[in-house]
């Protein structure tokens with residue numbers, strides 16, 4: 145019997161099986177941000193265990209609220225910063241160099257096929273786009289990860305989602321993943337890995353694959369996973385070119401992590417995307433989805449473009465293409481947060497930021513900010529936001545606010561009309 | 572090891588998420604104690620008052636499927652811990668929340684839907700309370716003069732974490 149990617153990674157990283165069904169894995173990368181890590185640091189210090197297992201394998205960023213907005217967030221940032229300096233972390237990203245963790249760390253080439261990755265952040269599943277096993281954990285698991293470089297998991301079973309057909313114009317990875325979550329339900333993949341397969345995924349950029357994997361957690365999934373292939377190697381090549389004689393050699397090595405053809409799956413879901421429409425959410429759960437045609441005309445107060453789901457360059461390009469030469473509706477506030485400084489600069493050099501600003505958008509620095517209702521665009525009670533983020537829980541973007549999740553294209557069309565709008569008429 | 576069991580709080584909805592358990596704006600607190608006043612602040616349920624006597628007296632929470640979904644924040648188990656709620660019983664849990672509970676030496680007990688329905692029959696009893704015996708893996712619900720008991724499953728690893736008082740010391744000694 146063949147193995148899935150997750151099973152191969154589990155087998156190759158197994159350190160211990162303290163009880164049947166519990167696998168303690170060796171970690172390749174432990175990632176940290178300033179919201180969940182400071183308490184882990186404080187606890188390690190209180191226990192007299194202020195150590196790190198390997199400073200080269202720990203990556204840290206201040207991203208959720210940055211630059212700090214008040215003394216409390218400044219203190220969180222300071223705890224992380226002091227700790228990073230104390231332990232000589234080479235890969236620590238502070239103001240000026242910081243961006244949303246799940247966009248920044250892949251961009252730095254930190255994630256490779258076959259890796260095990262944890263972070264005290266639920267959207268760590270994003271990094272499975274590289275053929276890695278990447279899981280969000282709580283502060284205690286993070287603490288042990290920092291200290292010992294291990295983490296315990298139940299052996300995950302895998303749900304295979306086959307995406308076939310061709311994406312129609314105006315329909316993107318975000319629409320696909322919202323549709324998949326609608327099919328699986330918010331706990332349809334609990335304790336499962338979601339493997340995204342098929343020609344639609346093969347044809348996707350790494351950015352789009354990250355958008356898919358990013359929201360695996362919204363169906364309860366432990367990690368999203370895509371198969372490493374030529375697209376993966378292309379993306380990573382600047383970081384690995386000294387390690388391999390050729391791209392083919394890198395591909396040959398990475399291919400060992402692909403699921404075997406005779407691997408066993410918990411469940412297989414086949415979706416033909418050819419008939420898909422742009423999708424938006426309508427309630428307080430990410431599986432409450434409808435095609436845009438049923439939601440068009442719903443008024444919004446704010447449009448937010450950014451986050452680890454859709455704050456990457458290709459997202460900005462798609463939105464800018466729709467916004468070019470147009471103004472956003474006077475009843476709407478538009479906010480753009482490019483997810484990393486690199487994306488910000490690329491967007492600036494390509495002229496995308498001009499388009500957004502001409503249209504009436506406010507461009508903020510890279511940060512999570514409004515995505516979790518911390519800063520830079522928090523909603524008032526009763527307000528509605530069309531957002532490219534990944535969570536629409538009640539109060540997520542501010543107490544009493546409503547968030548509708550959608551693609552960058554749909555959010556751009558919505559900004560122009562001031563009500564939810566179908567992006568396809570602007571293409 | 573912590574103590575388990577006591578007055579029960581019934582939250583009759585599936586998919587109660589971590590933003591409802593502890594809103595993100597409080598994630599800037601640096602100590603667990605500081606979270607205490609904000610327990611379930613954003614949860615809207617008929618008859619539920621986050622500041623009410625029933626909520627404040629609770630030691631056990633009973634809820635439906637997919638409890639604790641959403642963010643990885645361990646602040647969710649912590650806000651329970653500092654309010655002396657050491658057990659959550661639900662039809663199912665989100666993975667990260669469930670592990671966070673055990674990693675903190677607390678219990679996330681899964682029961683089949685019929686059992687959860689049975690527990691909810693006690694929701695209207697003002698004196699509803701639930702005893703939790705982790706050694707024997709049984710819970711006992713009582714209220715309105717009635718008493719019922721049943722067994723539950725828990726993985727040996729999770730049980731070891733509860734007995735050891737959490738994952739940090741366990742891992743540091745072993746790995």
Ligand code: SF4
Pocket residue numbers: 208244245246265267451452453511512513515516533534
């Ligand atoms: S952008 Fe939003 S979802 Fe992504 S890491 Fe930041 S807060 Fe979490």
